[in-house]
Amino acid sequence: MLLLLFSSTFLSAQSGDTKILFLTLKIEKNKQTQIENVSVVNKFLVDGHLKKNVNTKSIEFKSLLLLSFLNESDKVINQIEIENPLKGNFESFNLDGTMQRHTVDLSQAEFIVRINYAEAMKMLRISKGNGQKQVQVISTIDIKL
16 A cells, blocks of 8 residues: 555656655664764655744754755755754653653664655755754765655
């Protein structure tokens, strides 16, 4: 059924209707070097339109990733900020019944990104904040359909 959905969605991507791009990405952190690597697990288009992305966060925080969708000339077409999937937030109950929040550093994670699709989108540059209002590029990935 998923293959049927993917096939019909891909074929209908040729029309002039608005589309949503779904990207399943995998991020891994090398245990020795602490360098992150991002790869595409899956990508597909569906009919539809997302409301405009509203980013209220600032990339200066280390827990955010900046996803920049680029054209062939490396010009930014669209950007979104997401929480870093390698920073897992979990809640647990203490013996006295109170809740406590924990942040866990993960070595790998998969996450899904969705964005309004533009045919000019060719690359995805993933950057992270370093806590000093600067960004560090983690990876640049080809996302041509």
